[in-house]
Amino acid sequence: MAREPNTELGITRRQALASGMAVSSSMFLAGCAGGGDGGDGGDGSDGSDGSDGSDGSDGSDGSDGSDLPNQELYFAQVKGPLDMDPIIMNDVPSAQIANQMFDGLYEYNEGVGIEPKIATEAPTVERDGTRFIVPIRDDAVFQNGDPVTAEDVIHTIVAPVEEQTENAAEVDMVDTAEAIDDTTIQFDLSYPYGAFEVALVRNVVNKEVRTSDREAYNTDPVTSGPFQLTEWEPESFATLDRWDDYWDDSNGLPNVATIEFDPIEEQTTRVTELETGNVDIIETIPPQLYETVRNNESATIDEEPGVGYFYLAFNCGDGPTTDPMVREAVDYCFSMDQAIENFVQPAGVRQVSPYPRTMAEEWDFPLDEWGDISHDRDLDMAADLFEEAGVDMDYNWRIIVPPDDMREQIGISIGDGLQNAGFSNVEVQRLDWGTFLDAYVTEDAERYNMYTLGWSGSPDPDAFVYQLLSQEVEGTTNGTFHEYSEASEMLTQARESADREERRQLYIDATTELLEGRVHIPAYNLKNSYGIHERVSDFSAHAISTEVQIFTGHNNVSVE
Known part of the structure; x- marks a missing residue:
């Protein structure tokens, strides 16, 4: 049962949030990008504190004899979802929602280990790492009654390549996929891809329904997970309801009956919504508000170092930044260490390579050596290099950033450094996501010289450097258009080795060359941090940013 509208104000919770009003008669805040459609978030002023049973505190709605909990969870994202079809999905907010609705062939456990879901056990690996045999369950069912079949799994794996989606590089090593029988699938790879088990962590789609109308599937997907999509608006809210007939009841059913995912882009508003009780969980605690949340008696912070990477990237294909000397001069214009200390900590940590520290340490990568590549601020050296490279001091610099405060501050730090070095025409342009994504893949210096961006990948080096720095995926995730073909070839060799x-040595050699060429200047890695209201139990942060684990074999979130 949804929380009741705020009758005192005469508006619904979603209407209030969309207009920038915190749903409390004493608080008005601007800048919120979205919201939910329930009541006032449990401040008790309209009786939604449980006196009418609407919060599920008695474990039942009592209206139809059902003994299922009837709890509602409001989850505030930083951005809203773009897609609902996992085949084309390429953003974190969408994946966070999809992971509640779809069951994966394999899924992450409470750490970064992998466990079977639609599969019954780990794959059998044969032929020197080029053949993977995957057994699947015979009892999994989609919400329309269709059984989950081997053909559904095969379509899930091969469709990104067949349809040339932005996710194609994750599975383009699959040469053939065939059903040996109704519950066994054989994947033959064109090379022994060392991270293929990670690539099999994918949400399984319904092939028949999806292929009959792919556009419709992206707006109203047929799924097999514990929740079903009941309402959503792209880049805005999404409402999920529990599927009470969920096929896998081995761990019971979710305590939460309804999940509202609402984007609240403005960070102060997001924290205020948690403080006033209008939302149950918020993601990404901004650094300047950490202490505010920590000092809130009604909320706690749970955080986990993420498997992510945030960076400054250069347009190496057009304009003055095609010259590595110019890129080095920009590096001398500012201090990345100081920028991270000022604008990211304690929400994140300085990162000196494309690999999250936990991954880099596991692979014994030379972090100290890589950390010495980036320069500290030295405006005299910057000026000398700009002069030697022949850059006109009247040049119009353009740094583009997505709608994110931390990445914008990194861009501003660079822009200030360029101005301090003597340039008067410097623009740091904050763009909405669609405009940003359209711009940074153009290789057009009139649209960008530099950009700040982030990436969340799977726990294997290939997910970071191949996706972001290989020339083979240029124009999708790689907006640098760099000239380092030998390094790019090494990244390909690394992914094609078991x-x-x-692989380790290839990654070291390629990464060193790319960092010395300053294709990227690594910046930071965020902690996956969540503000959790005291009424929520059994929720914890996960290292993978797409993993919002509300109901899994390890946890079952409750809302009092």
């Missing part, structure tokens, strides 16, 4: 030590 020998871990060989």
Whole structure:
């Protein structure tokens, strides 16, 4: 049962949030990008504190004899979802929602380990790492009654390549996929891809329904998970309801009956919504508000170092930044260490390579050596290099950033450094996501010289450097258009090897060349941080940013 509208104000919760009003008669805040459609978030002023049973505190709605809990969870995202079809999905907010609705072939456990879901056990690996045999369950069912079949799994894996989606590089090593029988699938790879088990962590789609109308599937997907999509608006809210006939009841059913995912882009508003009780969980605690949340008696912070990477990237294909000397001069214009200390900590940590620290340490990568590549601020050296490279001091610099405060502050730090070095025409342009994504893949210096961006990948080096720095995926995730073909080839060799030590050395050599060429200047890694209201139990942060684990084999979130 949804929380009641705020009758005192005469508006619904979603209407209030969309207009920038905190749903409390004493608080008005501007800048919120979205919201939910329930009541006032439990401040008790309209009786929604449980006196009418609407919060599920008695474990039942009592109206129809059902003994299922009837709890509602409001989850505030930073951005709203763009897609609901996992085949084309390429953003974190969408994946966070999809992971509640779809069951994966394999899924992450409470850490970064992988466990079977639609599969019954780990794949059998044959032919020197080029054949993977995956057994699947015979009892999994989609919400329309269709059984989950081997053909559904095969379509899930091969469709990104067949349809040339932005996710194609994750599975383009699959040469053939066939059903040996009704519950066994054989994947033959064109090379021994060392991270293929990670690539099998994918949400399984319904092939028949999806292929009959792909556009409709992206707005109203047929799924097999514990929640179903009941309402959503792209880049805005999404409402999920529990599927009470969920096929896998081995761990019971979710305590939460309804989940509202609402984007609240403005960070102060997001924290205020948690403080006033209008939302139950918020993601990404902004650094300047950490203490505010920590000092809130009604909320706690749970955080986990993320498997992510945030960076400054250069347009190496057009304009003055095609010259590595110019890129080095920009590096001398500012201090990345100081920018991270000022604008990111304690919400994140300085990162000196494309690999999250936990991954880099596991692979014994030379972090100290890589950390010495980036320069500290030295305006005299910057000026000398700009002069030597022949850059006109009247040049119009353009740095584009997505709608994110921390990444914008990194861009501003660079822009200030360029001005301090003597340039008068410097623009740091904050763009909405669609405009930003359209711009940074154009290779057009009139649209950008530099950009700040982030990436969340799977726990394997290939998910970061191949996706972001290989010339083979240029124009999708790689907006640098760099000239380092030898390094790019090494990244390809690393992904096509099953020998871990060989892969390690290839990653070291390629990454060193790319960092010395300053294709990227690594910036930071965020902690996956969540503000959790005291009425919520059994929720914890996960290292993978797409993993919002509300109901899994390890937890079952409750809302009092």
